[in-house]
Amino acid sequence: MILTVDVGNTRIKASVFEGNTALENFIFEKNELEEKIQKILKKFPNCSDLVVASVGSIEKQSFLTFENQLKVHFFSHEDVFPFHNKYATPKTLGIDRMILAAGAALQFPKQNRLVIDAGTCITYDFIDENDNYLGGAISPGLRLRYESLHNFTARLPLLTLEAPETYIGNSTQQAIHSGVVNGFVYEIDGFIDEYRKEFLNFIIILTGGDADFLAKRLKNTIFANSNFLLESLNQTYQYKIDND
Known part of the structure; x- marks a missing residue:
């Protein structure tokens, strides 16, 4: 399972995927980040990857606290893209x-x-x-x-x-x-x-x-x-x- 997180300018959106199927979607405020992700991982303990795209002001360290639970990846310009x-x-x-x-x-x-x-x-x-x-x-x-x-x-x-x-x-x-x-x-x-x-x-x-x-x-x-x-x-x- 993959947990995807979109950090926008105003809110955070997240979704848990198994293959290409979204199992559940979440929306929360930035100050709730660590609490909400912990709850998501508790509900979906089989998540193996946390994938982040961010245009907001959340520090990477907020996500890196979960490195002991799953693999964390931040998309950047250095990644490979299909275009x-x-x-x-x-x-x-x-x-x-x-x-x-x-x-x-x-x-x-x-x-x-x-x-x-x-x-x-x-x-x-x-x-x-x-x-x-x-x-x-x-x-x-x-x-x-x-x-x-x-x-x-x-x-x-x-x-x-x-x-x-x-x-x-x-x-x-x-x-x-x-x-x-x-x-x-x-x-x-x-x-x-x-x-x-x-x-x-x-x-x-x-x-x-x-x-x-x-x-x-x-x-x-x-x-x-x-x-x-x-x-x-x-x-x-x-x-x-x-x-x-």
């Missing part, structure tokens, strides 16, 4: 984006793939049908958009995510919801439309914490999977073992 990295600055490409690209390459071979990860930030990552990683885009996620309207203006309130009642907001709160959510959806659909102009045989993978919220609002046909990063982490680790 050719054509990014102009490959060492600056986030490990989370590399794992998503690897998962797309492994799960959807011989296709053009666009992976959209809607979390704290929204990232777009494109891997062509020849397994070349070409790059993508980064922009603020839904929560950051709400926060920026509040933090950089004098009077706009801080709101939490809510589906707008109409495109025409008839109050300040409804105008914010309309602007943030509809603007976000238009952005994603706009990017997808541009990719479609250039690439055929095309699949779109939507993941991240806001994936389920967004999936039914996009006009384009997508494959939505909020746990795609954890699945990709498991598959990329198995690929590494087979190809080292």
